Each structure stands twice: as C-alpha cells, then as structure tokens.
Amino acid sequence: MTEKTQEKTREKIEGKSTLSPRLAPGLYVTATPIGNARDITLRALDVLSRADLVLCEDTRVTAKLFAIHGIAAKTAPYHDHNAAEMRPRVLRRLEAGEAIALVSDAGTPLVSDPGLKLVREALDAGHNVTALPGASSVLAALTLAGLPTDRFFFAGFLPARQEARRKELAELAVIPATLVFLESANRLEAVLADMAAALGSREVSVARELTKKFEEVRRGTLGDLAAHYAEAGAPKGEIVIVVGPPEKRAALCAHEVDAMIENALQRASLKDAVAEVVSVTGLPRREIYARALELSGAK
Template sequence: MTEKTTVTGRLEPGLYVTATPIGNASDITLRALDVLSRADLVLCEDTRVTAKLFAIHNIQAKTAPYHDHNAEEMRPRVLQRLAAGEAIALVSDAGTPMVSDPGFKLVRDALDEGFNVTALPGASSLLAALVVAGLPTDRFFFGGFLPAKQEARRKDLTELSAIPATMVFLESANRLAAVLADMAATLGEREVAVARELTKKFEEVRKGPLADVAQHYAEAGAPKGEIVIVVGPPAPRAALCAHEVDAMIENALRRTSLKDAVAEVVSVTGLPKREVYQRALELSKED
C-alpha cells in the first residue's frame, strides 16, 4: 500500500515519522523510500548521516537538521511549513524516531495544530535486541539511557528493580562494564543479554547470568559498536509471612532511619509502601 496522494501525485500534507536502518542499509521499507523521495523536506538528526543513506538509495530530497540543539528554533518553522500544506518527513540517525531523540515535542505540537501525523514503522534497536535476547517478551520496559554517574544510576536501577518485566536499556560501550556491575549489585540474580552491532557484519549477542556477563566485560574491556542491554525480569517472590516481614523491618530499623528502612523493605518485598510504613511505625514505638 502506498501513501495517499493528491491529484498532482504529491504526498498528502502532514508529518511522516519515518524509521531508518539501525545498521544494515537494506533494512528500510519500500514505503519509507517512497515517502522520503517525495517529501518536501526531510528533518534529520544529523544531515550527514542521512546523506549516506540517501546516496545508497539514490534519494534527492531536501534535508534540514532537527536535533536537541536547534529544536526550539526549528519547530515553529516546521509548523509553518505544515500549515502551508507541505509533506515533511522526520528521521533519526538510526531506527525509529521518537525513541531517545527530540521528535516528541514536534509530533505533539503538530497534533495540537491539527496536522496529520503518520508513522512509517521499521527498524528499532530495542525491538531487535529484545527478539534475539531469549528473554520474556510478553511484557517489557524501555529504560533508555541510564544516568552517567554511578550514584544516580544505582538509584534509578533500585527504583526499577521491582518492575515485573524484561527491561531494555541503551548504553555506550565505554560505560558498559560499569553499568553491568551496578545492575548486578542492585538487581540481583537475573539473566542478561548484551547485543552489539545489531544487523551489521559483526553482530554479537552475549547472554548469561548478570554477574558473569558483568565480569566478562570488566575483564575484556569496552567492546566496539552500539550497545543494547536486555535484562530479564525478577524471579517471582515467595509470599512472606507477617513474622518474616517484621523481622526484616526490625533488622533495617537497627541499621538506618525509619524512612530508609521502609524503602529497603519495600524494594526487597514489593509490599505496598503504606503498609510497610505503618508496620514500621508500630514496631519502632514498641521498641
């Protein structure tokens, strides 16, 4: 199926959110090639990267940069062009726009102004990694990039640890070993898959227990290429009796403040915070 066209053969006015390859230049749909070749303008995260793709597929479309540093300035201009009846495509350097790139506000504003917004699905690094990881796919959480600093990163991981789903993260190669070590320390015993260079010649997926994979990269050093980390869900928790919960609370209260003790027990047990807090108050008064 092709896009709707006017009587002149031009694309219908609107914003076309268009997926591009994550590595292999052949991983682009016929529909995407058609839209990119006929768009009045193609907004690119980096015009140099998009130019290489256009050269491979002999596309002559006009391009303009749209990224974090110029989005506030460019967005009103793009909306004006949409209002004038133009068809504008939005692409990222790789994969599906709107996933870890600045396209969100443009799509939101285009919708608010009543312009058509059309998705042209295609390559996605997070989905590609998920389907080759060999981990549960019925429920997953995309965490994007974790914080660069260890303290903030461990805090985020602790907050995410109770999510009953597979988690997917993007990461740079030079931080991979440190991130895996923090995951092993905060998430406990889980399976993990580290996917790199997806769809490219040297594609690799390394899978195993989190602690083992963390140790491998600590010893081997930073790998080459783009990295996606897929972490398996937590093991189902056995139901705890009231005496076991009380013992955990009392142990935590001996070591830390009431607030931190509650947070610790909630993180480990998955019990409602209000319930743990109320019981912690009662136990602290008894002492």
C-alpha cells in the same frame, strides 16, 4: 485510446507508473536502518524520495543513507539544540501544504530521539501525522534476547551518576516485566554491577552492533556479565540491555523480612538498605522504612 494513454495504462497495471503524485501534506515519522542499510522499507524510500523536506538528527548521517539508495531530497537538521527554533518554521511549511519527513540517525524517531514536541504541536495544529514503521534496536534486541516479550518496559538510558542510577533501578525493580535499556559501552560494566545489586540474579542479554557486521549478543546472569565485562573491558558499538522480569515469590513472613532488613543494614545506610529490601521484596517502602527504623533503633 491513444498510444500514450495505452502506455500509462500498461504501466499502472504493472505497478510502474511514471507519474509521481505529490505526497499528501503532513508530517511523516520515518524509521531508518539501525545498521544494515538494506533494513529500510519500500514505503520509507518512496516517502523520503518525494518529501518536500527531510528533517534529520544529523544531515551527514542521513546523507550517507541517501547516497546508498539514490535519494536526492532536500534535508535540514532537527535536533535537541535547534528544535525550538526549527519547530515554528516546520509548522509554517506544514500549514502551506508541504509533506515533511522526520528521521533520526538510526531506528525509529521519538524512541530516545528528538521529535516528540514537533509531533505534538503538529497534531495540535490539526496536521496529518503518519508513522512509517521499520527498524528499532529495542525490538531487535528483544527478539534476540530469549527472554519474555509478552510484557516489557522500555527504560531508555539510565542516569550517568551512580547514586541516581541506583535509585532509578530500585524503582524499576518491582515492575513485573522484561526491562530494556540503552547504554554506552564505557559504562556497561558499572551499570551491570548496579543492576545485579538492585535487581538480583536475573537473566540478561547484552546486544551490540545490531544488524551490523560484528553483531554480538551475550547472555547470562547480571552478575556473570558484570564480571565478564569487568575483565574483558568495554566493548565497541551501541548497546541494548534486556533484563528478565523478577521471579514470582511466595509471600514472605515477618521474620524473613526482618532478616533481610538486618542483613542490609549491616552493609548499607538506612536509606540504601530500605531501597534494597523494597527492590527485592516488592513490599511498600513506607512499611519497610518503618520496620528498618525499629530494628536499627533496637541495636
């Protein structure tokens, strides 16, 4: 055995092979840190270092991460505004046998980030798609919330307009699971107030700046935290809201449901009153609407 061969054998045994074989062709969906730059896997660092191209939501953001970890890979922007133009180019490069990584600004791509259409088209074309799991603000917030995690529903960002937001919350109210939302700081107080109205007095956790220096998790009821942020003002940083599941209620009798409908009709329009009662009781909307029409017509 030559001295060079002996050296290579020793390096392989020690896990330090100087050889850097090319990555298998395909698309590598790679999670990056949500705050702390050290929250990245060894596998992700290896793939990002050896990829033929790294697609970034914002190349400037990714450049900072690469500078910290000494990565000199080629990058290109891939975001909502240029995705339609970029996808055919990326697919041609995959067809040519290249290894391409996809990252978002923070966390796991495709979770409220661009990339879904690229993954679908890559799969449809028969290309290998590999997930490199890692940091996720959704999972981090869930683990810190102190709320049930056996069943949860990720709802992403709620609509900015209040009417649309309240309508969506009414639909989410009956889901028997913990709800997870992403939200901007400047809308936090209004969103929590709408949640309190639509979801009732549920437990909630508001997490911000996860894994960063000023990480904060505030817990309480929806009403309490809505009041807190109304007084304290909008916090800084990115927000994840985790709302506990609805309480299991005993079946309501007809008189109790009528009382709830009448109470809601005194404060809201027929449409909003129906939505409110449906969200609280979980009863079919058609049934509540028909009864609300009867009660409102009897007045």
